[in-house]
Amino acid sequence: MSSSAKRQQTMAKRNREQAVRERRALKQEKKQAAAAERRAKADGTWVEPEVEATPEVDEESGEPGEEPTR
Numbered sequence: 300m301s302s303s304a305k306r307q308q309t310m311a312k313r314n315r316e317q318a319v320r321e322r323r324a325l326k327q328e329k330k331q332a333a334a335a336e337r338r339a340k341a342d343g344t345w346v347e348p349e350v351e352a353t354p355e356v357d358e359e360s361g362e363p364g365e366e367p368t369r
Contacts, residue, residue, distance in 0.1 A: 339345040 336345065
């Protein structure tokens, strides 16, 4: 005799499922970007992206460019 009432999902299960959905979406985006890059290289329209320099961030304060005071 099983209960006819549905069991409520736990927040942990919802969080795990959301994390899986997010990882799958990121993976799909990466695959699409890689495919677009391959197509662009094949037809000669590929342009190498420029890499921007990032400022150094102080680990203690989180502010860029400042030396820690001691």
